[in-house]
Amino acid sequence: MANPKTKAGILLLHGDERFLIEEKAKATLDSWRSELVSDFGFERLEGQGLNAARLQDSVLQAPFLDPYRVVAVTMLPAARAEGFAAALVEVPASTRVLITVAGRLGGGNRLAKAVINAGGTVEEMTHLKGRSLSEWAATRATEHGLTPAMAAQVVRVTPPDLTIIDSELRKLAAYKASGSKLTDNLLPHPTPEALKIARGLSRGGMQPTSVAYRMARHISLVLEVRARQDRGESLSDVKSQMSEHPFVVQKAFDTARDADSNRLEAALRAIRDYEWEVKSGQIDPELGLDVLLTRL
Incomplete structure (x- = not known):
């Protein structure tokens, strides 16, 4: 039996929160596999259909080119877990074992006890x-x-x-990264920061007309929310009826309170004219975008 004060390379993850189990498993495997020099050192075993003899055989194999072997058992059914305790009676120092369980194990579960007796770690991920x-x-x-x-x-x-x-x-992070700072500075009138951000987006590879399209989408959203406010709809009503992310709707709702519908419609017409002038070759896209922002 392993010295209980020595943590062996054995980790058993179980519980009701599968997301946390999978995250911890991925982080552990990424760390363990970083020291392997070949694909021979890693073996993944699907818990469904696995038996104790097959697991024991994998655990006892000696490493070939690598400093140690990594054996990962994925989502072992909780109802069958106890039958795998015998596979961990002997775990060589040259083998690291990760077992994830689909479900929660009871306190007296034999597999959990086997991991602890071998000097390993058992972690429960709860909701x-x-x-x-x-x-x-x-x-x-x-x-x-x-x-x-x-x-x-x-x-x-x-x-x-x-x-x-x-x-x-x-989704919110993607929204923020793709230009939310621009729309935050767009209404009721574009700020100097909006001009700076728009230039940065276009010079960073985004087409100026795509920047204008993003502006138009935001203004259209605020205009629609403003119309709903005028009809007496509450924030919860608007969120439930619109497909945009609730956080985006919340920001549009706050902006729409002080927005003038006529000015919003005029802004959309100005963006439409800008896009037509660019497509017809009448203006330079980037310079035209600067002019558009000053007009808004």
């Missing part, structure tokens, strides 16, 4: 809720270049599912 969910979302938002306030808003309007929350945060 996050309340404060822990908010803190996770805030950290995740920061990793995506967003603010904790954005994370809090996403948590409020989405189901408490980490996969969904992460997906929404990624």
Whole structure:
């Protein structure tokens, strides 16, 4: 039996939160595989259909070209987990084992005990809720270049599912990276920062007409939201009826309060004229974009 004070290269991940299990598994495998010098040192075994004898055979194999072997068992069914305890009775120092379980294991589970007896680690990933969910979302938002306030808003309007929350945060990050700073400085009148950002986007590879199209989409969104406000619709009504991300609708709703519909329509006409003049060769696209922003 391994010395319990010595952590062997064995990690068992189980629990109800599959997203966290898969994230921890990926990070662990990325770290372990970084020291391998060949593909021979890594073996992935699907938990469905796997048996203890097959796992034991893989664990006991000696490394060929690599300093150690990495064996990864993916999503072993929780109901069958105990039957694999015998496969970990002997784990060579030259083998690292990662096992992810589809579901939660009880405290007396024999596989979990076998991992601990071998000097390994057992981690349970539970569903996050309340404060822990908010803190996770805030950290995740920061990793995506967003603010904790954005994370809090996403948590409020989405189901408490980490996969969904992460997906929404990624969408927001993509939106932010693709020009939200421009639209933030566009209404009620373009600021000097808007001109600077527009130039940066066009000189960074985005076509000036694409920048103008992004501006038109934002103005159209604000115009539509303004029309809904005039009809007496609340923010929750607008969010439920529009396909845009709730955070984007929230920002448009705030902007629309002080917007003038006639000026918004005039701005759309100016953008339409700019695009026609560019396509007909009457003006330089980049210089024309500067002029357009000053006209708005």
